[in-house]
Amino acid sequence: MATILAVDDSASMRQMVSFTLKGAGFDVIEAADGQDALDKAKQSSVDLVLSDVNMPVMDGIELVKNLRALPNYKFTPILMLTTESAGDKKSEGKNAGATGWLVKPFNPDQLLATIKKVMG
Amino acid sequence: MSVDLSQFHQVFFEESHEGLDVMESALLGIDLANIDSESINTIFRAAHSIKGGSGTFGFNEIAEFTHVVETLLDLIRSDQFKMETEQVELFLKSVDCIRTMINQLEQEQAVDTQQAGELNLQT
Numbered sequence: 001m002a003t004i005l006a007v008d009d010s011a012s013m014r015q016m017v018s019f020t021l022k023g024a025g026f027d028v029i030e031a032a033d034g035q036d037a038l039d040k041a042k043q044s045s046v047d048l049v050l051s052d053v054n055m056p057v058m059d060g061i062e063l064v065k066n067l068r069a070l071p072n073y074k075f076t077p078i079l080m081l082t083t084e085s086a087g088d089k090k091s092e093g094k095n096a097g098a099t100g101w102l103v104k105p106f107n108p109d110q111l112l113a114t115i116k117k118v119m120g
Numbered sequence: 121m122s123v124d125l126s127q128f129h130q131v132f133f134e135e136s137h138e139g140l141d142v143m144e145s146a147l148l149g150i151d152l153a154n155i156d157s158e159s160i161n162t163i164f165r166a167a168h169s170i171k172g173g174s175g176t177f178g179f180n181e182i183a184e185f186t187h188v189v190e191t192l193l194d195l196i197r198s199d200q201f202k203m204e205t206e207q208v209e210l211f212l213k214s215v216d217c218i219r220t221m222i223n224q225l226e227q228e229q230a231v232d233t234q235q236a237g238e239l240n241l242q243t
Contacts, residue, residue, distance in 0.1 A: 009165070009169065010135060010169045010173055011134075012128045012129075012131040012132035012173050012177070013172065015128050016123070016128045019123060020123050023123065052172075054164075054165050054168045055165070056162075083168075083172065104172045105176040107123075108122075108125075
């Protein structure tokens with residue numbers, strides 16, 4: 001069973017993502033910001049990270065940089081959840097090591113389709 | 121797979137009200153002579169979250185209006201637009217406007233976009 005780390009400071013988004021992923025058979029660990037996610041990633045084995053960009057404490061870009069510096073997370077797929085308006089953030093995230101993007105707003109089917117594509 | 125998104129609406133309403141309160145107190149506490157970039161970031165993040173959630177849950181009137189607010193905040197955040205008393209007042213009115221729209225959604229009323237349309241947030 002693959003484990004997905006879902007990171008978003010919005011509780012409703014976290015719940016929606018988590019509910020959708022669990023319904024599709026994934027194990028889900030939720031985190032409310034980048035630092036929370038980094039701590040949880042270190043404590044567990046995560047197969048895919050799904051992260052918002054704009055968050056307090058540590059944003060999604062910093063999270064990607066920090067995860068890529070960890071030996072266990074060098075090649076783990078990391079998908080960023082972002083809005084279309086955030087063009088420069090996309091290249092920043094890509095440079096930091098993000099695998100791909102899912103543009104907000106997305107629906108549960110789009111979320112699962114993207115994850116299945118990334119996980120092969 | 122079909123997910124009923126309405127089960128997340130209440131949480132979205134609650135966090136939106138919290139976000140609007142955060143925006144309001146940050147706006148009221150702003151010192152225009154010495155603007156703290158973290159305050160602007162806080163206001164921006166709250167608006168950004170409301171926009172993202174409202175888009176996801178299909179509340180397009182709120183998503184569209186909050187997008188305009190967010191765009192102006194982003195320009196201020198990146199020093200391309202100056203925050204003056206006029207903008208603070210406009211943002212405070214925008215907060216009221218979004219709050220009214222959220223309340224209407226909570227009470228399952230039609231969302232009135234007239235107030236949003238009257239606020240001139242274009243740069």
